[in-house]
Amino acid sequence: MKRILALAASTLLVGSAGCTNFLNKFTVNSTAPVLKIAAASMDAESDVTLAREAAPGSIKTIDGFLCASPENPDLLELVAQSYAQFTFGFLEDDLERMPLDETPARKALVDRCTGMYDRAEGIALRLVALDREDFPQQVKADEATLEKGLARLRPRSAPGLFWAGLSLGSGINLHRDDMDRVADLPRAIAMLERSHALDPTYFNHGAAMALGVVYASQGAAVGGDPKKAKAYFDEVIQGTGGKYLMAKVMLARFYATQIQDRALFESTLKEVLATPASVWPAQRLANELAHRRAERYLRQVEDLF
Secondary structure, three states: OHHHHHHHHHHHHHHHHHHHHHHHHHHHHHHHHHHHHHOHHHHOOOOHHHHHHHHHHHHHHHHHHHHHOOOOHHHHHHHHHHHHHHHHHHHHHHHHOOOOOOOHHHHHHHHHHHHHHHHHHHHHHHHHHOOOOOHHHHHOOOHHHHHHHHHOOOHHHHHHHHHHHHHHHHHHHOOOOOHHHHOOHHHHHHHHHHHHHHOOOHHHHHHHHHHHHHHHOOOHHHOOOHHHHHHHHHHHHHHOOOOOHHHHHHHHHHHHHHOOOHHHHHHHHHHHHHOOHHHOHHHHHHHHHHHHHHHHHHHOHHHHO
């Protein structure tokens, strides 16, 4: 009789735990779409300091929700996006303002940025895996295997491919002297190009802007293509009605410097600064950050040309 009671008690405990887990996952899955909608509040924020101070808590809250429902596509997208955006918008901004000499503080910040991008890439690949379970392994395989895997993906994979490709490419950009990382650049490009093919408008034509930066960041001898970069930047600017100011800043910083067109560089950045960040209320934060970079790059013009 005691054994029966003990077994019944343990069954109730397991059942209770399972019920709790189910309820937690149900609650999280019901909340995830709301969190995705609420994320627009950060994009529309006009106070850069407030956005920066609020971001870490927001990221970890969403990351915590993901622990309760690790295969929720909305949460996977939000978490990957949040880590990548925070790193690009704030940490890399700090890095650009630091002296170029190899100080311990600079190295520590590079390492932190790298870790954030690696984390975003891993989460983004989990999102793609919801479409094709074997894709994260295909990314690490040979080029032919990766191309076959990319060809099988459906439009639902565009967000994951974008954040994975962007994060991988951004990490490579921070370690251009690390040949092991640089060797992965074709993988980043392949994911970005497939994302662009599946959904070119995703995240303000984000894949096009990332590809513009990639193709303008290096000379033709090592895979760069200024003409292709310009076409991608033009796509973003036209597709967003010229209201997404970061695209113009990236065009100036990477394309104009690559072809050494100082007039284009200066005129583009001055145009950005003459355009109110509020020109696109839904992307106010990105435009505020674009203003900050435009001002800094203009001050660096003698070093860049």
